[in-house]
Amino acid sequence: MRYKILGRSGLRVSELALGTMMMGPEEPGRAGPLESRRIMEAYAEQGGNFFDSAPVYNNGQSEQALGEFVNTDRERYVVTTKYTNVMYSGLDPRIPDDPNRGGNHKKSMVQSVEGSLRRMNLDYIDLLWIHLWDFSMDIEDVMRSVNDLVQQGKVLHFGLCNTPAWVVARGQTAATIRGWEPISALQYQYNLIERDLEFELIPCANALGIAVTAFSPLSGGFLTGKYTRDVERESSRLDGNWFDTLENYSEQDFIVARKVDEIADRLGTSSSAVALSWVQQRGVLPMVGARTAEQIIDSLKFLSVELSDEDMQELNQASATEWPWTYNLMQGERSSVIRQLAAGGMLEQIDNPGFPG
Ligand SMILES: NC(=O)c1ccc[n+]([C@@H]2O[C@H](COP(=O)([O-])OP(=O)(O)OC[C@H]3O[C@@H](n4cnc5c(N)ncnc54)[C@H](OP(=O)(O)O)[C@@H]3O)[C@@H](O)[C@H]2O)c1
Incomplete structure (x- = not known):
């Protein structure tokens, strides 16, 4: 296992993060x-130290399972959890509705962090994520609130999930000017089926010294080969146990998944390993999930995979998405003319590594 520096936090995190969203209950x-413990042990045995959870995952049971595991050797692990999303009575009738239990504001943040610390039996959280941007706040006020928790020692670092790039940029700028705890990492869906992150968020993060992590790097299991190879499989998440189902995937998505299988066969490794390596080689840290220890062991094969330029090109082409208009100007069919216009006709003599692509 190799380790990466997580943005401005300086934290050393393993090159594969483990998400615990599907852990906790016998369901x-x-x-x-x-089984959750077996998964975490298999991951930690290979050097994994970077864990993710959230209060909403299985109504706190994911955090409980994570807390039990990391408390065997607390200092060794980087424990991250989130605030903003909580269960509500529509998902679990035992939970009362309350408008202040969810959201980006300070009361929700403080109550959520207290709850997470209690459930995990920890004194501090290594990194707290906003679970999603709820469009109710100014990011500057959020940054100040999280800085208070950092001052109190309850949270060490901060990150954002599912937040627009312009909000990320404003938040980092405010924190830098005021000397508050910065945004160290981002967490968004990123995989060979969902590549939106590449347009705004990855360049934004690179410019601001923020690490990028990818949730659902296997697209919820779709890129593991079990839906595309002729194999027997157990009932799984995309059969209707979760929000996404197999029906959400298009014929083009299946072509991408078969390309992953083809490259895995060529390299003598698993499809999961190839899908994770593609994320990593695009400069993003994959945060994988698992329902069984065998699955995480299969995914950990990624540690010994290196995709060649040709492999990457095949995967990039199979999964290519259309660029938004602003970027397409510099990237699409007319880009050579447009680039030349902006270069005063001297494009070949100007080094500009910033072009999208
Ligand atoms: N910030 C956010 O909004 C957000 C959203 C989603 C997730 N996350 C985080 O990201 C983590 C990972 O997300 P994810 O669970 O969607 O990731 P994922 O790695 O794309 O999918 C994990 C699922 O794929 C299947 N699987 C995993 N490895 C496999 C293997 N080797 N062979 C066959 N099937 C395999 C399992 O489901 P089945 O066995 O049921 O098929 C497993 O639950 C979560 O745990 C959570 O911490 C964050």
């Missing part, structure tokens, strides 16, 4: 307490 599509 279809989830890993019960014993």
Whole structure:
């Protein structure tokens, strides 16, 4: 296992993060307490130290399972959890509705962090993420609130999930000017099926010294080969145990998944390993999930995979998406003319590594 520096936090995190969203309860599509422990042990045995959870995952049971595991050797692990999203009575009738239990504001943040610390039996959280941007706040006020928690020692670092790039940029600028705890990392969906991150967020993060992590790097299991190869498989998440189902995937998505299988066969490794390596070689740290220990062991094969330029090109082409208009100007069919216009006719003599692509 190799380790990466997580943005401005300086934290050394393993090159593969482990998400615990499907851990905790004995329910279809989830890993019960014993299996959750086996998954975390298999990951940590290979040097994994970077864990992710959230209060909303299985109504706190994911955090509980994570807390039990990391408390065996607390200092060794980088524990991250989130605030903003909570269960509500529509998902679980035992939970009362309350407008201040969710959201980006300070009361929600403080109450959520207190709850997470209690459930995980920890004194501090290594990194707190906003779970999603709820469009109710100015990011400057959020940055000040999280800085208070950092001052109190309850949270060490901060990150954002599912937040527009312009909000990220404003938040980092405010923190830098005021000397507050900066945004160290971002967390968004990124995989060979979903590449939106490449247009705004990755360049934004690179410019501002923020690390980028990818949730659902296997697209919820779609890129593991089990839906595309002739193999027997157990009932799984995309069979209807979760929000996404197999029906959400297009014929083009299946072409991408078969390309992953083809490259895995060529390299003698697993499809999961190839899908994770593609994310990593695009400069993003994959945060994988698992329902069984066998799955995480299969995914960890990624540690010994290096995709060649040709492999990357084949995967990039199979999964290419259309660029938004602003970027397409410099990237699409007319780009050579447009680039030349902006270069006063001297494009070949100007070094500009900033072009999108
Ligand atoms: N910030 C956010 O909004 C957000 C959103 C989603 C997730 N996350 C975080 O990201 C983590 C990972 O997300 P994810 O669970 O969607 O990631 P994923 O790695 O794309 O999907 C994991 C699922 O794929 C299947 N799987 C995993 N490895 C496999 C293997 N080797 N062979 C066959 N099937 C395999 C399992 O489901 P089945 O066995 O049921 O098929 C597993 O639950 C989460 O745990 C969470 O921490 C964050």
